[in-house]
Amino acid sequence: xxxxxxxxxxxxxxxxxxxxxxxxxxxxxxxxxxxxxxxxxxxxxxxxxxxxxxxxxxxxxxxxxxxxxxxxxxxxxxxxxxxxxxxxxxxxxxxxxxxxxxxxxxxxxxxxxxxxxxxxxxxxxxxxxxxxxxxxxxxxxxxxxxxxxxxxxxxxxxxxxxxxxxxxxxxxxxxxxxxxxxxxxxxxxxxxxxxxxxxxxxxxxxxxxxxxxxxxxxxxxxxxxxxxxxxxxxxxxxxxxxxxxxxxxxxxxxxxxxxxxxxxxxxxxxxxxxxxxxxxxxxxx
Numbered sequence: 001x002x003x004x005x006x007x008x009x010x011x012x013x014x015x016x017x018x019x020x021x022x023x024x025x026x027x028x029x030x031x032x033x034x035x036x037x038x039x040x041x042x043x044x045x046x047x048x049x050x051x052x053x054x055x056x057x058x059x060x061x062x063x064x065x066x067x068x069x070x071x072x073x074x075x076x077x078x079x080x081x082x083x084x085x086x087x088x089x090x091x092x093x094x095x096x097x098x099x100x101x102x103x104x105x106x107x108x109x110x111x112x113x114x115x116x117x118x119x120x121x122x123x124x125x126x127x128x129x130x131x132x133x134x135x136x137x138x139x140x141x142x143x144x145x146x147x148x149x150x151x152x153x154x155x156x157x158x159x160x161x162x163x164x165x166x167x168x169x170x171x172x173x174x175x176x177x178x179x180x181x182x183x184x185x186x187x188x189x190x191x192x193x194x195x196x197x198x199x200x201x202x203x204x205x206x207x208x209x210x211x212x213x214x215x216x217x218x219x220x221x222x223x224x225x226x227x228x229x230x231x232x233x234x235x236x237x238x239x240x241x242x243x244x245x246x247x248x249x250x251x252x253x254x255x256x257x258x259x260x261x262x263x264x265x266x267x268x269x270x271x272x273x274x275x276x277x278x279x280x281x282x283x284x285x
Contacts (some may be wrong), residue, residue, distance in 0.1 A: 038128045038137035046141050051114065052107050056145060059103035060153035066096025067157030074167035089171050090180055090249065093161025094154060097184060097247070101191045102217060104150070108142055108195020109208035116203040131280045139196055139273060146192040151185035179258075183246035186262070190269045191216065194239065197269075200276035216240050239268045 029037075047053045070092050115121040128134050155174060158181070162171040174181075194216065198208040220240050224231055235241055236256050245261035256264060 034129070035133055035137065038133050039140050041127075042137045042141040046111065046145060049114075052110055055103060055110070056107050056149055059100045059107070060149045060156075062103070063094075063096040063100040063153040064156040064160060066099060067093040067161040068164055070095040071161035071165040071167075074165060088249075089162060089165050089167060089169055090158060090177055092165070092167065093158045094180070094184065094247070096157060097154070097188070100150075100153065101188055101243075102213065104146055104188050105191045105195040105212045105216065106209055107146070108192035109199045109205060109212060110195075111138055111142055112196055112199025113203060113205040113208045116199070117205060132277055135196075135200060135273065135277050135280060139193055142192050142196055143189050147185050147189045150188040151181055154181050154184045177249075180247055180249055183243075183248075183258070183262075187243035187246050187265065190239070190243070190265055193269050194272055197272035197276040200280050201272075237264055239265055242268070 071089065074089070074092050112121075115124060124134055125131055128137070158172075158177055159174055162174075165171050195208065195212055198211050199205075202208045202211060216239055220235060220238050223235050223238070232254070236245075236254060242256060242261040242265040245255040245258060246265060248255065248258075255261070
């Protein structure tokens with residue numbers, strides 16, 4: 001009886017040691033698999049937190065609703081009405097994009113700054129094990145979600161807007177607006193990613209939203225009040241102005257070409273995400 005007890009006691013540490021050894025020498029998850037796990041986690045968080053998922057869907061619905069309203073009253077008061085600054089049926093139908101981009105930018109800020117305000121970001125960093133991977137995962141989930149909603153909302157706005165269009169110009173088929181759809185979705189996705197970057201940089205919901213609204217939406221209007229020698233040099237390189245060129249079917253002399261606009265806008269997004277990655281590595285959570 002005693003011998004059996006001793007054998008069991010001595011065998012247990014040996015078995016535990018063998019188990020530990022097998023785990024230590026077993027294959028570790030690859031970088032791709034760890035990244036996939038992180039993206040899956042961020043995807044679940046994004047679509048289960050109402051403040052982000054509902055707001056994003058609301059932005060898409062607002063785009064369609066305002067597009068239909070603008071289209072339905074296109075010629076009711078062309079000099080001062082809601083479509084006075086637009087020139088063709090597609091622009092009228094996408095008149096709600098201005099509101100949608102602001103809402104979507106706020107979603108990008110909330111995805112990050114919300115975790116900083118609750119302290120959950122520390123848990124996220126610890127669970128993922130790489131702060132850079134956290135940034136990439138959040139950016140990937142936000143980009144995929146916003147792009148899908150944006151392109152569906154823009155397509156819906158054009159289709160339903162053309163259906164109720166009251167103007168005198170000829171309506172445009174959806175197939176002829178694919179370049180506008182793609183440019184709109186890319187622009188809104190980029191605005192959301194700028195919000196993500198500002199969330200990591202400023203770590204505050206209020207500061208992130210304030211900076212986003214001031215720099216992306218209000219800043220260009222203030223800059224346009226300066227002398228033409230300054231505005232002609234800098235204004236068209238701002239994210240909002242590059243986005244306008246991306247979403248336009250016809251480029252004007254004061255805008256970048258479509259290709260250059262894509263390059264400038266993507267450079268803004270990558271640069272801000274790069275600054276966010278550097279600051280996240282250097283600062284405490």
